[in-house]
Amino acid sequence: MSRVLVTGGAGFIGSFVVDRLRAAGHEAVIFDVRPSPHHAPGEVPTVIGDVLDYDSLVKAARGCDAIAHLAAAADVGEVAADPRGAEELNARGTLHVLEAARELGLQRVLYASTIWVYSEAEGEVDEDVALRPPAHLYTATKLAGELYCHAYGELYSVETTILRFGIPFGPRARPAAVVPAFVRKALDGEPLTIAGSGEQTRRFVYVEDLADGVVRALTPGAAGRVYNLVGDEDVSIRQIATTVSDLVGDTEIEHTPARAADFGGRIEISGERASSELGWHPQTSFHEGVSKYVTWQRRLQQRADRGRLDALRTRFATLGAKAGVVLSAVAAGAFGALLTRYNTVNDPASFLAILVLLVLPIAIVAGVDWNSDRSLVWLVSGAMLAGVIFQSVMTDGDDVAHTAKHHERLIVIVMVILCAVAVWALRRGARASQSDPAG
Numbered sequence: 001m002s003r004v005l006v007t008g009g010a011g012f013i014g015s016f017v018v019d020r021l022r023a024a025g026h027e028a029v030i031f032d033v034r035p036s037p038h039h040a041p042g043e044v045p046t047v048i049g050d051v052l053d054y055d056s057l058v059k060a061a062r063g064c065d066a067i068a069h070l071a072a073a074a075d076v077g078e079v080a081a082d083p084r085g086a087e088e089l090n091a092r093g094t095l096h097v098l099e100a101a102r103e104l105g106l107q108r109v110l111y112a113s114t115i116w117v118y119s120e121a122e123g124e125v126d127e128d129v130a131l132r133p134p135a136h137l138y139t140a141t142k143l144a145g146e147l148y149c150h151a152y153g154e155l156y157s158v159e160t161t162i163l164r165f166g167i168p169f170g171p172r173a174r175p176a177a178v179v180p181a182f183v184r185k186a187l188d189g190e191p192l193t194i195a196g197s198g199e200q201t202r203r204f205v206y207v208e209d210l211a212d213g214v215v216r217a218l219t220p221g222a223a224g225r226v227y228n229l230v231g232d233e234d235v236s237i238r239q240i241a242t243t244v245s246d247l248v249g250d251t252e253i254e255h256t257p258a259r260a261a262d263f264g265g266r267i268e269i270s271g272e273r274a275s276s277e278l279g280w281h282p283q284t285s286f287h288e289g290v291s292k293y294v295t296w297q298r299r300l301q302q303r304a305d306r307g308r309l310d311a312l313r314t315r316f317a318t319l320g321a322k323a324g325v326v327l328s329a330v331a332a333g334a335f336g337a338l339l340t341r342y343n344t345v346n347d348p349a350s351f352l353a354i355l356v357l358l359v360l361p362i363a364i365v366a367g368v369d370w371n372s373d374r375s376l377v378w379l380v381s382g383a384m385l386a387g388v389i390f391q392s393v394m395t396d397g398d399d400v401a402h403t404a405k406h407h408e409r410l411i412v413i414v415m416v417i418l419c420a421v422a423v424w425a426l427r428r429g430a431r432a433s434q435s436d437p438a439g
Contacts, residue, residue, distance in 0.1 A: 002107075002218060003027040005064045007051050007097065008071030009044075010036035012172045013112070013165070016211035017068055018044055024215050031060045032071065038172060051093035058100045066108040068214060069097045072142075075176055079138040090141035091148070098152040098160070109160045110217055111149050113142050115203060115230060115269050117164060126270040127164070127226040146226075159223040163214060166230035166269070170207035170289055171296040178237070179204075179290060182244045183297055191252035192245070198238030198255065203230035203269050206284035206292075216278040227274040231282045234268065243287055247294050 004021055008014040009030030015038040021028040022044070030036055030046040049056035051071050061067055072090050073079050079086040094111065101109045116139045118125050120132035134140050149160040169179040182192050213229040216222075238253075245251040274280045284292075 001025050001027065002065040003029065003063060004066045004068055004218070005029045005031050005047075005061050006068045006070060007031045007057075007093075008069075009046075010034050010038070011070065012174055013168055013207055013210060014068075014070040015039070015172060016170075016207050017070065017214050020208070020211040020215045021068075026215070026218075029060065029064060031057070051096050052088060054096045054100070057096055058103060061100045061104055061106065064104075064106060066106055066110065066218060067097055067101055068110040068112075069094060070112045072112065073138070075174065076136060076138045077176070079141070080136075083137050086137060087141055087144075090138075091144040094145035095148050098148055098158055102152065102156045102158050107159060108218065108223060109149065109152075109158060110214060111145055111160055111162050112214075113146050113162050113164045114139070115164050115166055115228060117143055117146070118267055118269060121267055124268040124270060127228060127273055153224060161217045161222045161224070162226040163217055164226065164228045164230075165210060166203040166205035166228070168207050168210050169204050170293055173207070173293070178202075178240060179244070179293060180297075182240055183248065183290070183294055186244050186248035186251045187297065187301070189251075191254045192241045193254050193256055194237050194241060195256050196237075198241070198253075199236055201234040201236050201267070202240075203271075204233070204235050204286055204289070205229060205231045205282055206289040209282045209284050212283075213274060213278065213280045216280050219278065221277065225273075225277065227278065227280075228269055228271050229274055229280065230269050230271045231286065232271065233286050235286050239286075240290075243290050244294075247291055 004026055006014050006018050006021070006028055009018045009028065010032035014030075014032070015036055018028040018030060018036070018039070028044055030039075030044050031049055031051075032046070033048065033050050035041070035046060035048065036044065047056070047060035049060055051057055051069075071093060073082075073086040079090075097111075098109060100106075116136070117131055117134065118129070119134060119136065119139060121129060131143065134143060146162050149162055152158040153160055167178075169177065173180045175181065175184065185192055209231075210229055213227070217227065241251070241253050245253075271282075
């Protein structure tokens, strides 16, 4: 068993690598700038930190046997928009990981590269093909990381394994990736946009299969090697749109100009080395993987819908609780004012005492925190004042007093019922506010 630090372990691929490491009997430690949203708090040892902070990286890696380095700026659009930040994270971050491994004497660094390094190649390619200078900055930064791995192996004998990932897809993927973007648009009834003719091909790889390949690369024989972890299907962009349309429903397809530095459908990437040396084969077909993603996305949407519905119910329950309190306070104020029409309650002190006696049972039984919820204090006070004013402006005081005297038992029963309703509404509102809206 190995203890493996996973940089970017809270992310899309990293979280699955963490899961696969644990399933294989290893101890995984997450190193990321945020807690993992895919694991329960405390489920996986986690260190919050940035690979650009060398000291925190060394501290997190101490006691580990290996580092699986997946932290990176992976969105090509974001890389183009922020070249300086992308270079720092992808290139300098990788240098920090390698230097930490050298300083601590770790057994291995697994480096997550990309098959985009072949974007300028043609025909069938494998790990030994000579690479041309890339046209895209993202690819350049990932190649820089590969060169650092080679250099640290030659200069400092740091064992590294370079893994060139196919285009990953599956649950937890970034919304901007092609499969999630197509699925989201299809579910929303929007047309699917294809850059260029749609004949460009990708070697996709389902994320759980990819994570399995990363864990297999920890084997001693993989030291100093480069592996393509790719699916065994050449999938065109048009095929992606067709697959999503078949799984979700008929969807319109639109074409836009081709993207710079994109694959042109002329590259066939071999995964034979990973098969023969690691015993790794992709297990999930593209159609099956997209189907799993659609199911996951729909389930996620259902949870979000339930969360919004629960939030709405909580809001109405809270309003109902306050309405019950207001109703009881108005009735209490009116009842207190009504009592002043009797000769026994005809001075201000007695009137205030009656109001206090009326409101205390509501406050005590309902458990209202008058100190913290000042808004409720003002609400009740205003409601009682409204009840007092309402009763005070009524004419024919003698008739009202006579009527109240005649129906005093009924009035008491009504007041008790109103108080009970207020208590029930408050309790229901408290229970609703404590429930988890996310389900």
